[in-house]
Amino acid sequence: MSSLKLDRLDRESQDLVSETMTILDGWWDEQVGLIRQAPDDAPVPGPDAPHMVRESALYAIGLLMRNQPGDKARANRVINLVLDHQFDEPGQYYHGTFYRYPEEPHPPVRSLIWRDYDPNWREFIGNSLSIILSRFSDDLEPGLETRLDNALKLIIAGNLTRPLPANYTNIALMKAFMLVFAGDRFNNPEWIALGEALAEEIYALFDETGCFEEYNSPTYYGVDLKALGMWVTFSSSPRLRELGARMESLLWQDIARFYHAGMKNMSGPYDRSYGMDMRKYVTSVGISMRIGLGKELAALPDTNVAPENFQATHKNDLVSSMWAAAVGVRIPEEARAVFTSFSGERSVERLIQKSPQRIATAWLTEDLMLGAEDASASKPVWNQYHLATMHWRSTNNDVAWLKLMNFLPADARVEKNNLKIKSFVWHGLGGEERVFVFRAYTPDAPAGVTISPEQWQFPGLKVRVETNIEGPFVSRNGPFTEIRYEANHKDGGFHIFFNLTVEALPLS
Numbered sequence: 001m002s003s004l005k006l007d008r009l010d011r012e013s014q015d016l017v018s019e020t021m022t023i024l025d026g027w028w029d030e031q032v033g034l035i036r037q038a039p040d041d042a043p044v045p046g047p048d049a050p051h052m053v054r055e056s057a058l059y060a061i062g063l064l065m066r067n068q069p070g071d072k073a074r075a076n077r078v079i080n081l082v083l084d085h086q087f088d089e090p091g092q093y094y095h096g097t098f099y100r101y102p103e104e105p106h107p108p109v110r111s112l113i114w115r116d117y118d119p120n121w122r123e124f125i126g127n128s129l130s131i132i133l134s135r136f137s138d139d140l141e142p143g144l145e146t147r148l149d150n151a152l153k154l155i156i157a158g159n160l161t162r163p164l165p166a167n168y169t170n171i172a173l174m175k176a177f178m179l180v181f182a183g184d185r186f187n188n189p190e191w192i193a194l195g196e197a198l199a200e201e202i203y204a205l206f207d208e209t210g211c212f213e214e215y216n217s218p219t220y221y222g223v224d225l226k227a228l229g230m231w232v233t234f235s236s237s238p239r240l241r242e243l244g245a246r247m248e249s250l251l252w253q254d255i256a257r258f259y260h261a262g263m264k265n266m267s268g269p270y271d272r273s274y275g276m277d278m279r280k281y282v283t284s285v286g287i288s289m290r291i292g293l294g295k296e297l298a299a300l301p302d303t304n305v306a307p308e309n310f311q312a313t314h315k316n317d318l319v320s321s322m323w324a325a326a327v328g329v330r331i332p333e334e335a336r337a338v339f340t341s342f343s344g345e346r347s348v349e350r351l352i353q354k355s356p357q358r359i360a361t362a363w364l365t366e367d368l369m370l371g372a373e374d375a376s377a378s379k380p381v382w383n384q385y386h387l388a389t390m391h392w393r394s395t396n397n398d399v400a401w402l403k404l405m406n407f408l409p410a411d412a413r414v415e416k417n418n419l420k421i422k423s424f425v426w427h428g429l430g431g432e433e434r435v436f437v438f439r440a441y442t443p444d445a446p447a448g449v450t451i452s453p454e455q456w457q458f459p460g461l462k463v464r465v466e467t468n469i470e471g472p473f474v475s476r477n478g479p480f481t482e483i484r485y486e487a488n489h490k491d492g493g494f495h496i497f498f499n500l501t502v503e504a505l506p507l508s
Contacts, residue, residue, distance in 0.1 A: 004135045004136070006065050016303065016324075017062055017322060020062065020303060020321040022307065026310075027044065032051055034078065034081055035051065036050065043310045051101055052101065053085045053101065053102065053125070055316055058128055058320065060074075062322040065322060072139050079144060087099075087117075093161075096155045096156070096158020097117055097119050097122045119159075122178075126152065126178045127323070129148050129151060129152060131234070131326050133152075133185070152181075159178065167205055169202070169224055173202060174230070175195075176199040176231075177230045177231055179192070180235055181195075184236045184237075192237065196237055196240065199237075200239075202243075209351045209354065211352045212224060213353055215269075215271040216254075216268070217273060218266055219272060219274055219283050219314075222324075225252075225324075226284065226324055229327025232330070233327045252330075254350070257338075258360075258362055258371070260364055260369050261339055262393075263369070263393065264279050264299040265279070265299060265399060267364055268370075268388070268391075269388065274314045276389070278299035279301065279399065281301070282313070286298055287320055287321050290303075291329045292329035292331045293331070293336070293339055293340070303318070303321075345365045348362040358374070358376065358379075361415075362414055363415065363416055368461065368502065370390050370419050371388070372414040372421075373387045381408065389401065393460050393507070394459045398443040400440070400458060400459070401440070402440040402441075405436075405438075408435075408436075411423075417502055418502070419500040420498070423496040425491065425496065433488065434488050434490065434496075436484070436485045437482050438485075441479055445476075452472075453465070453471075457505075461505060463503075464503075465498070469486060471483070471484055471486060
């Protein structure tokens with residue numbers, strides 16, 4: 001059993017785990033015995049913030065890694081409380097998963113997935129429990145290892161009843177690991193076979209295009225990396241270790257294709273994203289970069305601060321620092337070079353999926369990058385899907401950005417200096433809003449921002465605009481400018497287009 005104690009980790013992992021734990025200690029609620037959820041608009045949770053079950057399991061791993069006076073006792077307390085919040089109700093869809101928050105109500109008789117419970121907590125928490133059992137069993141109080149084993153059996157019982165497609169990548173990766181891990185631990189060859197079969201199915205899909213379908217997500221690519229790290233580091237299956245290492249290497253290379261080392265950001269498009277600037281919101285990819293590349297190169301908010309000074313959005317994902325440290329980071333050399341310094345102007349085109357065809361395109365220069373996805377009208381509107389994006393250097397060498405927020409399905413493609421967007425008003429659409437909003441962030445608030453029908457001008461960027469719908473209607477809020485276009489008066493059968501030609505501008 002190799003140790004994951006802090007003094008046995010590499011220097012970057014030691015620093016990140018220590019800094020993360022300092023911040024999370026500020027979220028700890030001694031009375032309840034779990035950490036609270038931190039908001040985006042304040043550095044630390046308020047007294048009414050809900051407590052987090054999944055994230056507390058990772059906090060327990062951090063406590064066991066740090067191993068300072070009182071940490072082991074607190075970790076055992078947290079683990080017991082996490083297990084207290086598991087559902088043991090055979091025949092229910094939520095059997096084996098966990099409460100998301102202790103404060104939420106028990107799922108009703110006619111429970112609805114995502115609204116009343118989250119089945120993915122089985123895999124997320126199950127992976128954390130596997131790390132604890134594999135590396136920290138000697139630190140568990142009497143009887144707790146048996147409780148953990150029982151929890152794993154409930155997790156497997158629950159996830160075996162859930163039809164999970166292999167293209168739901170981050171969860172499928174974790175499920176494959178869990179089946180093999182539990183099968184090996186409880187001497188169940190059938191579970192091992194199921195896990196390896198799911199792994200083969202995941203790999204077959206990946207091998208078609210070299211891509212995961214949940215594409216270019218700064219958050220979920222990071223979860224994929226950590227789940228693959230579980231295959232490579234913790235799995236007893238030679239096949240999982242082999243396939244995991246292969247996909248892990250290729251995934252890092254794909255991240256590098258869209259990465260701009262100078263601006264410390266992945267270019268869009270993003271199939272799922274919670275922000276637009278990886279230097280200012282916490283991403284799971286950024287956490288792995290911190291360990292693999294070091295603090296100076298990583299796209300991650302500064303974590304070497306007191307809890308009350310931690311300025312970032314989506315900050316609860318910081319708990320995955322412990323997961324990243326546990327599985328390690330293995331970046332291939334050809335990708336490492338791209339992450340180290342900007343490698344020059346380039347265009348990127350990636351076939352994500354063959355049917356329906358989905359293609360991601362991007363164009364990166366020293367001072368500007370564009371990203372787009374053409375999904376053949378197959379992708380529904382969703383606030384985490386950003387199909388058309390821009391990033392550019394703005395005042396004080398800061399990063400400005402723009403994203404499309406569309407109310408109708410749309411597709412886009414990028415070429416040099418150009419972003420083309422298309423959409424369609426279909427017959428029978430009814431009274432749904434037919435609106436397109438371009439939301440821009442400029443670090444110096446609206447200073448230097450001028451919007452006209454033919455041209456948008458920002459500090460560092462000029463955009464020439466052609467479209468066939470009404471607008472622009474402009475609103476401003478601090479550093480954000482929203483440029484709104486409407487097709488509400490267009491009848492079914494109308495094709496919408498935007499043709500945006502961009503030019504980076506010198507900054508005084």
